[in-house]
Amino acid sequence: MPDGYNSLIAIFAPQFGNYLRPTVVLVNLLLVNPMSNFTMIAVWAGAGFVGGMMAGTKKGAFVVGLVTWLSCLALVALCVYLIFQTGIALGSFVVPPGSSIIDILGIPLIQGMIDQILPLISGMGGFDLSSIMTLLTPLLIWFFTPVIVVIVAAIVGAIVRPKEEF
Numbered sequence: 001m002p003d004g005y006n007s008l009i010a011i012f013a014p015q016f017g018n019y020l021r022p023t024v025v026l027v028n029l030l031l032v033n034p035m036s037n038f039t040m041i042a043v044w045a046g047a048g049f050v051g052g053m054m055a056g057t058k059k060g061a062f063v064v065g066l067v068t069w070l071s072c073l074a075l076v077a078l079c080v081y082l083i084f085q086t087g088i089a090l091g092s093f094v095v096p097p098g099s100s101i102i103d104i105l106g107i108p109l110i111q112g113m114i115d116q117i118l119p120l121i122s123g124m125g126g127f128d129l130s131s132i133m134t135l136l137t138p139l140l141i142w143f144f145t146p147v148i149v150v151i152v153a154a155i156v157g158a159i160v161r162p163k164e165e166f
Contacts, residue, residue, distance in 0.1 A: 052157025
């Protein structure tokens with residue numbers, strides 16, 4: 001993970017608690033920018049391929065891929081719930097030595113969102129539904145890329161190693 005994630009966790013962990021790190025990692029895993037983060041695409045493809053090989057059938061591979069992605073969503077929901085359950089201590093945010101806000105702004109996910117928001121803000125004469133969709137479309141693509149990759153890789157894994165019939 002880039003240095004920005006460590007800075008983000010160092011700054012916000014005292015307020016949000018121990019579950020911030022797994023939440024940030026899972027959000028990064030679930031929101032994959034397919035144009036800049038080929039490592040996460042490979043992680044999803046590898047997980048889907050292995051799951052598909054274990055399933056052995058195309059239908060089973062589809063279910064394995066979908067359940068893998070849904071399990072990650074459930075883990076994010078659990079981490080967010082645990083963050084709120086343990087309590088949020090909103091105090092002063094202290095930037096530890098060696099960390100900076102610039103590192104946080106350099107996180108690929110945040111950088112991609114800034115790249116989408118800045119042209120929208122600069123050309124904003126009026127705010128309408130099309131500008132909201134312009135903002136949400138890349139996020140939806142990033143959100144659904146992992147599920148598509150894991151399902152396709154799982155089906156390929158099932159084709160490579162079909163279920164043995166007795």
